[in-house]
Amino acid sequence: MGRFLGQPWQICAHAKEHLPWTSITAACMLNGIFKATVKIMVRPPFSFGTLSMNISALESAYQTNQVAQAICDHMANRDKNQTETKLHRMLTHLQNDGFDFKRGDVIGAFRLLENVGCGKYVEGRHGWPSRFVWMTKSLLVSSAAKGQEPPIHEATPDCDNDSAEDIEFIEHSFVLRPDIPISFELPADLTEYEASRIAAFIKTLPFGEH
Known part of the structure; x- marks a missing residue:
């Protein structure tokens, strides 16, 4: 039920999702008698998944x-x-x-x-x-x-990730100091040579001797 100009109205609405707005076509009834058809634009939350x-x-x-x-x-x-x-x-x-x-x-x-x-x-x-x-x-x-109309995309299946040839990384955590934990990601197939290069690079970072 709704109210229009102080009168009780029965509104039978059919909504069609048209993101980001929804168009509702409503049939307004007063005391069981059809009076008018109105189109209402409302903004619902998006709902995917x-x-x-x-x-x-x-x-x-x-x-x-x-x-x-x-x-x-x-x-x-x-x-x-x-x-x-x-x-x-x-x-x-x-x-x-x-x-x-x-x-x-x-x-x-x-x-x-x-x-x-x-x-x-x-x-x-x-x-x-x-x-x-x-x-x-x-x-x-x-x-x-x-707040724009969504673009029209051809119906294509969703992709599980952002690159079929993506290199897998592993996130590593290390406590540098008692109050300074750090984390970094390295390739899952990291080689000993690559690890030695990273270690050599880190050794060049300090400016002092301690």
């Missing part, structure tokens, strides 16, 4: 966080929706797009996108790389953040 995006929060994140904006725009230019995006791959993608974001900046942006309902950031553990698991259509996140 198991999670619903908070559109207002997503728009705010997009406008105020440059890293989140860059991630959303990059995903909009992909050929297929991604089910997950590895952290180190996103860092490479953004660098190729002309940005110079730090690892912590991208993690913070992923957590921000998690908070607005786009998916979940998963820290790498037990040999698995850190990654963002999308719980919405990644191709549509940017247009949703801008």
Whole structure:
């Protein structure tokens, strides 16, 4: 039931999802008698998969966080929706797009996108790389953040990851000092020669003798 000009109306509505807005065609009845058909535009949360995006929060994140904006725009230019995006791959993608974001900046942006309902950031553990698991259509996140009509994409299957030839990385943790833990990712097939090169490089970093 609804009220129109102070009168009780029965509204029978049929909604068709048309992101980011929903068009509702409503038949208005007064005392059981058809009176009019109206079209109402409402803005619901996006719902793809198991999670619903908070559109207002997503728009705010997009406008105020440059890293989140860059991630959303990059995903909009992909050929297929991604089910997950590895952290180190996103860092490479953004660098190729002309940005110079730090690892912590991208993690913070992923957590921000998690908070607005786009998916979940998963820290790498037990040999698995850190990654963002999308719980919405990644191709549509940017247009949703801008409050625009979603682009029309051909029906193509989602891709399990962002590169079929992706090199697998393992995240390692090391306690440099009692109050300074550090973490870094290295290829899963790291060779002894590569490890010796990294060790030699690290030895050149200190400026003092201790």
